Amino acid sequence: MTQITPITLIIPQDLGGMRLDQALQKLMPEYSRSRLQSWIKDGSVKLENHIATPKTKVWGGENLQIIMQANPEESSFKPQDIPLDIIHEDDQIVVINKSPGIVVHPAAGNWEGTMLNGILYHFPNAKDLPRAGIVHRLDKDTSGLMVVAKTLSAQTSLVRQLQARTVKREYRAIVWGQVWQNGTIDQPIGRDSRSRTKMAVNRMGKPAITRYEVLERFAVHTYLRCNLETGRTHQIRVHMQHLKAPLVGDPLYGMRGIIPLRIMNQDLVDAVQNFPRQALHAIKLGLIHPATNQPMEWQIDLADDMKSLLEAMRLIQPEDIGESFDFDYSEGVPIEFDDEDSEFDEDDEQE
Numbered sequence: 001m002t003q004i005t006p007i008t009l010i011i012p013q014d015l016g017g018m019r020l021d022q023a024l025q026k027l028m029p030e031y032s033r034s035r036l037q038s039w040i041k042d043g044s045v046k047l048e049n050h051i052a053t054p055k056t057k058v059w060g061g062e063n064l065q066i067i068m069q070a071n072p073e074e075s076s077f078k079p080q081d082i083p084l085d086i087i088h089e090d091d092q093i094v095v096i097n098k099s100p101g102i103v104v105h106p107a108a109g110n111w112e113g114t115m116l117n118g119i120l121y122h123f124p125n126a127k128d129l130p131r132a133g134i135v136h137r138l139d140k141d142t143s144g145l146m147v148v149a150k151t152l153s154a155q156t157s158l159v160r161q162l163q164a165r166t167v168k169r170e171y172r173a174i175v176w177g178q179v180w181q182n183g184t185i186d187q188p189i190g191r192d193s194r195s196r197t198k199m200a201v202n203r204m205g206k207p208a209i210t211r212y213e214v215l216e217r218f219a220v221h222t223y224l225r226c227n228l229e230t231g232r233t234h235q236i237r238v239h240m241q242h243l244k245a246p247l248v249g250d251p252l253y254g255m256r257g258i259i260p261l262r263i264m265n266q267d268l269v270d271a272v273q274n275f276p277r278q279a280l281h282a283i284k285l286g287l288i289h290p291a292t293n294q295p296m297e298w299q300i301d302l303a304d305d306m307k308s309l310l311e312a313m314r315l316i317q318p319e320d321i322g323e324s325f326d327f328d329y330s331e332g333v334p335i336e337f338d339d340e341d342s343e344f345d346e347d348d349e350q351e
Helices: 020-027 033-041 072-076 115-122 124-128 152-163 235-242 266-274 304-313
Strands: 007-010 045-047 063-066 085-089 093-098 143-149 168-176 183-186 189-192 195-201 209-217 221-228 280-288 295-299
Touching: 020 033, 020 045, 020 063, 033 045, 085 295, 093 115, 115 124, 143 152, 152 280, 168 235, 168 304, 189 235, 195 235, 209 235, 221 235, 221 304, 266 304
Parallel strands: 143 280
Antiparallel strands: 007 063, 045 063, 085 093, 093 143, 168 221, 168 280, 183 209, 189 195, 209 221, 280 295
16 A cells, blocks of 8 residues: 555543554544554554554553555546457447456455556546446456446446346356256345355345356356346356356356366366366347437357367267266365356446
8 A cells, every 4th residue: 555654643641541443543533443443453553663453552642653554445446557348339338348357346455457447547537427437347257248337327327227127148158067958047146154255045135037048068068148137246156056057167156076087088177277267258238228228239259268168178078978977066165176236236236
């Protein structure tokens, strides 16, 4: 974080007996207690020239030296020259083909280098819009199409379309196992009670519906078309795990343990082991244009890394094997091998 000139304060006598974080909040009420605690914990606050803890008692008269740290959120909404693959642009909206590996919206651990920073660079007027016009997100390692508003009226229209479930989003996914028929997963999704970084099928969660269609079936994998009727965080990833067909390469909802190496040639083993992300791509997007009220639709090619993965899988077809196999489905353990929205609801519209 950017450092600012240190300041020196003296603990007043009437704050004697308080914890250091409580006293500091009395002295600096313009900052939140959690932020002040973070300064104390990272050593930016010294009591009598010694590093203290938030729980350290003060008795009055002590000297405090504070190296005030800039809040990362204050600098996260800044323009950065980040390339954007623009599929469509007009006065109201921009449709972008997001590359895997880039975060859409700044958050803890990713305050810079996000798509939002790139949007602010390429479209300076976006600074006047909530979240720079972003109305839905894709996970960091999911690739494909997303729409961004360029005006407040367009953003309002897109948000309403998302709420009404009229935005059409089609994904392509490569999953473990042989999925034998098309189907619909209608299971609510909420926070995983055992891990706050994960989502799970949860009867107390929000409604979530994913329709899937088999496009191609391989010896140990299936290539699927997935259409979202809702937009919950990690929706396809969670629903595919629930289906017992987790996405290839998914670090949170993937698979471990018993993988049929003996019926996978070395090219396929290498392709799966080296695939760096969940095999999920937003390939098609459809919506009503906010200004013209005309339906619009865009479709892009499958991501190159997923094309290569499919080619490796096509080298072994189901008829080439004569044995059945079972998988050991994990609860959020990375792959291992035998020889690895409302306006912008933080819980929704992320895949």
